[in-house]
Amino acid sequence: MLSVVPTPITVRVPAKVNLHLAVGDARPDGYHDLVTVFQALSLTDDVTVVAAEESGIEVRGEGADLVPTGPENLAWKAVRLLAERAGKDPDEPGVWISINKGIPVAGGMAGGSADAAAALLALNQLWKLEIGRDELGELAGEIGSDVPFSLQGGTALGTGRGERLVPVLARHTFHWVIGLAKDGLSTPEVFGELDRLRTDNGTNRVGEVEPLLEALASGDPRQLALLLGNDLQSAAVSLRPVLRRTLRAGVQAGALAGIVSGSGPTCAFLCTDADSAVRVAAELSGAGVCRTVRVAHGPVPGAKIVSEESAH
Ligand code: C5P
Numbered sequence: 311m312l313s314v315v316p317t318p319i320t321v322r323v324p325a326k327v328n329l330h331l332a333v334g335d336a337r338p339d340g341y342h343d344l345v346t347v348f349q350a351l352s353l354t355d356d357v358t359v360v361a362a363e364e365s366g367i368e369v370r371g372e373g374a375d376l377v378p379t380g381p382e383n384l385a386w387k388a389v390r391l392l393a394e395r396a397g398k399d400p401d402e403p404g405v406w407i408s409i410n411k412g413i414p415v416a417g418g419m420a421g422g423s424a425d426a427a428a429a430l431l432a433l434n435q436l437w438k439l440e441i442g443r444d445e446l447g448e449l450a451g452e453i454g455s456d457v458p459f460s461l462q463g464g465t466a467l468g469t470g471r472g473e474r475l476v477p478v479l480a481r482h483t484f485h486w487v488i489g490l491a492k493d494g495l496s497t498p499e500v501f502g503e504l505d506r507l508r509t510d511n512g513t514n515r516v517g518e519v520e521p522l523l524e525a526l527a528s529g530d531p532r533q534l535a536l537l538l539g540n541d542l543q544s545a546a547v548s549l550r551p552v553l554r555r556t557l558r559a560g561v562q563a564g565a566l567a568g569i570v571s572g573s574g575p576t577c578a579f580l581c582t583d584a585d586s587a588v589r590v591a592a593e594l595s596g597a598g599v600c601r602t603v604r605v606a607h608g609p610v611p612g613a614k615i616v617s618e619e620s621a622h
Contacts, residue, residue, distance in 0.1 A: 316360050316361040316362070316403075317360070317617075318358050318359065318360035318617065319358065319359050319360070319432040319433075319435045319436050319615060319617050320356055320357065320358040320432070320615070320616050320617045321356070321357050321358075321428035321429075321431045321432045321613050321614065321615055321616065322354050322355070322356050322428070322613070322614060322616045323354060323355050323356075323357065323424040323425070323427055323428040323460055323612070323613040323614075324350040324351055324352065324353065324354050324413075324424065324460070324463055324608075324610050324611070324612065324613075325350070325351045325353040325354070325412075325413040325414070325419035325420060325421065325424065325606070326348045326349065326350055326351065326419060326420045326424075326456065326459055326460065326572070327348070327349050327351055327419065327486065327569075327571045327572070327578045327608070328346050328347065328348055328349075328540060328571065328572050329347040329348075329349055329465075329522060329526070329534070329537075329538055329569075330345070330346060330347040330516060330519050330522045330537070330538070330539055330540075331344065331346045331347075331516065331539070331540040331541055331542055331572065332344065332345040332346065332515065332516045332519065332539075332541055333501070333504060333515075333541040333542060335505075335508075336501075336505050341455070341471045342471075342501060343469070343470065343471070344455075344468060344469065344470070344471065344472045345467075345468075345469055345519055346467070346468045346469075346472055347465065347466070347467055347468070347478060347519060347522060347523070347526070348456075348459045348465065348466050348468055348472075348475075349464075349465045349480070349484070349608040349609050350459070350460075350463040350464055350465070350608055350609050350610045350611070350612060351419075351486060351488070351578075351606040351607070351608040351609075351610065352606045352607050352608065352610050353412050353413050353414070353419065353488065353604060353606050354412050354413065354424075354610075355371075355409060355410060355411055355412055355413050355421065355424050355425055355428065356409075356410040356412075356428075356616070357385065357407065357408070357409050357410075357425055357428035357429055357432060358407070358408040358409075358410075358432070359405055359406070359407050359429060359432040359433055359436050360405070360406050360408075360436070361403045361404070361405065361406075361436065362403060362404045362405065362406035363403060363404060364404050364406070365389075365400065365401055365404030365405050365406065366379070366404075366406055366407070367379040367383055367385060367386065367406075367407045367408075367409065368406075368407070368408050368409070369408075369409045369411060370408070370409070370410050370411065371409075371410050371411030371412060372411050372412070372414070372415070372602070373411060373414065373415030373416075373494075374409075374411055374415075376415045376416060376494065377409070377411065377415055377422075383422070383425070384422040384423060384425055384426035384429075384453055384454060384457070385407050385409065385425040385426050385428070385429040386407075386429075387426060387453045387454075388426045388427075388429035388430045388433065388449075388453055389405055389407070389429060389433060391430075391449055391452060391453060392430060392433050392434065392437070392439070392441075392449065395439075395441070395449065396437060396439050398437060405433070405436075407429060409425050414488070414490045414576050415494060416493075416494020416495065416496070417490060417491070417494060417571065417574075417575065417576035418495065418497075418542075418546070418570065418571040418572030418573045418574045418575065418576050419488075419571050419572065419576055420456040420459070420460055420572065422454070423453070423454045423455075423456035423457045423459075423460045424460040424613070426450070426453045426454060426457045426460070427450055427457050427458075427460035427461040427612070427613045428460070428613050430446055430449060430450060430453075430457075430461065430613075431446065431461065431613045431614075431615065432615070434446060435615060443461070446461060447461055447462065447475075450473075451471075451473035451474075455470075455471035455472040455473050456472060456473075456572075457473070458473045458475055459472070459473075459475060459612070460612060460613060461612050461613050462475055462477070462612045463609065463610060463611045463612025463613070464477055464478075464480070464609045464610075464611065464612065465477070465478040465479075465480035465526060465608070465609045466478055467519065467523070478523060478526060479523075479526065479527050480526040480527070480529075480609055481527075481529060482529030483607050483608070483609075484531055484534065484580060484607065484608055484609075485531070485580070485581045485582070485583055485584050485586065485587040485605070485606075485607050486578050486579060486580060486581065486587065486605070486606045486607065486608065487560065487563075487565060487578075487579040487581060487587050487590045487591045487594060487603060487604070487605055487606075488571075488576060488577070488578055488579075488603070488604040488605075488606050489556055489560060489576065489577040489578075489579065489594055489599070489600035489603055490576055490600055490601045490602040490603070490604070491550065491552075491553070491556070491574070491575035491576060491577075491600065491601060492601045493575070494575065495546060495549060495550060495573055495574050495575045496573075497572075497573040499549065500542055500545045500546050500549065500573035500574060501542070501545070501573070503545035503546075503548055503549050504541065504542055504544070504545035507544060507545060507548060513541070513544045513545075514544070515541055516539030516540065516541055517539065521537050522534070522537040522538075522539075525537050531566055531580055531581070531582055531583075532566060532582070534566075534580060535566035535567035535580050536567070538567050538569045538580065539569070540569050540570055540571075540572075542570065542572065542573050542574065543569065543570040543574070545573075546570045546573060546574030546575055547570070547574075550574065550575050552599065553570060553574065553575055553577065555599050556568075556577050556599045556600060557569075557570070557577055559594055559597040559599045560577060560579040560590065560594055561579070562597075563579075563589075563590045563593035563594045563597065564581070564586060564589060564590045564593065565579035565580060565581050565586075565590045566579075566580045566581060566582060567579070567580050568580075577600075579594070584605075584607070587605045587607075588605055591603045591604070591605050
């Protein structure tokens with residue numbers, strides 16, 4: 311029986327978009343070596359953890375019904391991993407996790423990874439473990455390739471599976487329109503489709519990352535727009551041909567460039583400024599090719615505790 315009213319801890323965590331995603335060949339362990347540049351965007355999830363007699367996960371917000379609440383939820387993996395690290399029984403007392411989704415589900419924006427990163431940070435506080443950011447980052451990498459970036463945020467160069475990170479200089483704010491698709495895509499399926507396309511007829515590969523890093527440092531969205539590239543885009547479009555129309559519609563609406571976000575099917579459109587993003591979003595909504603259209607900006611910070619602020 312809990313004798314005191316438990317204090318909940320809420321963490322806000324951002325979505326990501328890959329500005330550059332170069333995918334190497336499949337490795338023996340089933341993963342692909344990546345060279346990628348992540349940017350954290352202002353679409354966020356709020357994850358609240360609280361000690362409870364019974365453990366469980368509840369999910370609210372957009373696409374909540376598509377999120378698993380069982381052991382396959384990545385936030386749950388975070389609970390188990392951190393409990394193991396701390397030599398704690400995660401069921402004594404239990405942990406209740408509430409997730410309020412603002413990040414598209416199964417959209418290639420690391421929504422599940424973001425929830426795992428948020429759970430790690432929140433439980434570190436709830437259980438008073440005082441594990442430092444570096445070790446949390448290592449634990450994050452064991453949960454999934456994108457989880458360390460969700461923790462770190464900002465703009466970063468990722469290598470390995472995407473989990474080895476170096477911060478990238480990007481002092482300027484970039485403005486994005488995010489086009490959500492009607493259904494999600496499975497990340498392993500998109501990687502598999504890329505392997506298949508490459509075996510069958512080859513596909514173009516994105517170039518070196520350095521010019522994009524220079525464009526980020528310059529802060530000029532026009533320069534950046536010319537250099538956005540994603541090797542997974544051809545695979546996502548092959549599985550979901552309608553994405554070609556979505557990408558075209560965003561550029562026709564006035565965006566500088568459009569790109570499939572990660573493994574898709576969400577599309578991200580870079581705009582010249584905040585006003586232009588609002589105009590592009592309105593026009594893209596009217597084109598009827600997306601389920602929902604959002605405006606976002608980046609870079610924003612990674613997972614952070616917001617218990618005292620108002621959680622959404
Ligand atoms: O690391 P994570 O569990 O998020 O990856 C999900 C799936 O995406 C992997 O099982 C793998 O099929 C694919 N993947 C990959 N190469 C990467 C990252 C993910 O093939 N670098």
